[in-house]
Amino acid sequence: MRDVDAEGIRRMWQELPREEHSMSISEIQVKAALLDDRVRRNNAGAAVAFGVILIGNLVQLLMPGEHSYERAGAALIIAAAASMLWLYWRARSTAVRPDESGLSCLKFYRAQLVRQQQLAGRFWLCVLAFVPGIALSLMGGVSARPLTPSRLTGLAAGGALVIVVVVWMIVRETRRLQAELDELDAIR
Amino acid sequence: MADFTGRTRRDDLYTEVAEQYGSALERLARGYEGDPDKRRDLLQEIHIILWRSFDRFDGRCSLRTWVYRVAHNAATSLVLRRRARAPSLVGLDEVAEMRADVDVEAMANRQHALARLMELVRTLRPVDRQVVLLYLEGVDADAIGEVVGLSPSNVATRVHRIKQILVRQFYEREP
Numbered sequence: 163m164r165d166v167d168a169e170g171i172r173r174m175w176q177e178l179p180r181e182e183h184s185m186s187i188s189e190i191q192v193k194a195a196l197l198d199d200r201v202r203r204n205n206a207g208a209a210v211a212f213g214v215i216l217i218g219n220l221v222q223l224l225m226p227g228e229h230s231y232e233r234a235g236a237a238l239i240i241a242a243a244a245s246m247l248w249l250y251w252r253a254r255s256t257a258v259r260p261d262e263s264g265l266s267c268l269k270f271y272r273a274q275l276v277r278q279q280q281l282a283g284r285f286w287l288c289v290l291a292f293v294p295g296i297a298l299s300l301m302g303g304v305s306a307r308p309l310t311p312s313r314l315t316g317l318a319a320g321g322a323l324v325i326v327v328v329v330w331m332i333v334r335e336t337r338r339l340q341a342e343l344d345e346l347d348a349i350r
Numbered sequence: 351m352a353d354f355t356g357r358t359r360r361d362d363l364y365t366e367v368a369e370q371y372g373s374a375l376e377r378l379a380r381g382y383e384g385d386p387d388k389r390r391d392l393l394q395e396i397h398i399i400l401w402r403s404f405d406r407f408d409g410r411c412s413l414r415t416w417v418y419r420v421a422h423n424a425a426t427s428l429v430l431r432r433r434a435r436a437p438s439l440v441g442l443d444e445v446a447e448m449r450a451d452v453d454v455e456a457m458a459n460r461q462h463a464l465a466r467l468m469e470l471v472r473t474l475r476p477v478d479r480q481v482v483l484l485y486l487e488g489v490d491a492d493a494i495g496e497v498v499g500l501s502p503s504n505v506a507t508r509v510h511r512i513k514q515i516l517v518r519q520f521y522e523r524e525p
Binding site: 167168171172174175176178180181184185187190193194197262263264265266267268269270271274275278346349 | 357361364365368372373376377380386389390394395397398399401402403406407411416419420422423424426427430460463464467476477480485486487488496497498499500504512513516517520
């Protein structure tokens with residue numbers, strides 16, 4: 163092999179032995195249907211999980227006698243769950259979209275990166291809504307007992323830390339994706 | 351529309367493609383996935399996406415271009431899904447700068463050389479990986495440009511670099 167060049171490597175590649183994974187049309191149809199079923203099941207599972215969060219917090223929001231902190235927390239959690247649900251539907255589309263599968267590879271790759279970047283950019287909205295919502299609910303819970311300044315400070319610091327860390331991670335990811343997009347645009 | 355046997359145009363196109371490009375698609379999957387079980391899953395996914403895609407195939411590009419675009423896009427989607435837990439990918443420039451450390455005697459072993467080639471391909475970023483895999487398949491520069499969406503001159507430059515990298519990584523001993 164020492165005497166051959168890049169052509170030799172190319173030939174060697176093309177002569178790779180087959181692994182025989184061919185599928186008949188009926189097998190393809192069955193597997194495609196199974197794939198669709200799995201997607202439907204996942205969607206149903208996510209819808210149930212979000213439904214539980216929404217209903218649970220809606221009950222808390224409407225229940226008479228609830229502390230105002232808890233009501234505000236429940237409202238924020240509902241808003242966060244609703245935006246998460248919306249993002250989840252968007253995120254499902256990071257798989258190959260039928261109308262995109264025949265695009266040139268560069269356009270397809272770019273479209274995927276743009277979608278990931280948009281998702282990363284919007285994710286902070288959910289975090290910003292979830293963290294204060296949970297914090298307010300907790301404050302409502304602890305305020306039944308004496309809410310000491312140290313507890314309040316700890317709660318606020320914990321919430322702020324979560325927000326800072328998540329926002330930092332999102333900014334880093336968005337920048338990385340932007341650098342990749344810039345690189346793609348430069349090579350066209 | 352289905353004919354009297356119940357087969358659709360999509361089925362006919364898929365059958366033609368599976369016969370003509372089946373082995374090329376297997377090699378393409380090797381360029382994206384090293385684990386045999388996961389590779390089988392990827393290949394099945396590619397076949398399903400291809401079969402579905404023929405509903406939208408309008409002949410504006412050649413069947414070969416369509417097949418390679420759809421297959422590479424399906425595989426790239428997998429790369430993006432797994433990126434968070436995969437080692438970072440590199441471009442041709444970084445590969446060219448890598449120390450070759452070639453064991454020329456070991457490279458005389460075909461299996462060893464193929465394993466190294468696949469390992470090298472799987473470290474590349476999507477666009478470079480697509481160009482390398484299409485080059486290895488024997489697709490010419492114009493057709494690679496059509497599949498990937500790069501200008502022919504850009505493809506030619508990359509192919510030239512790929513050839514240099516292959517020779518350096520496989521045949522030349524470091525001084």
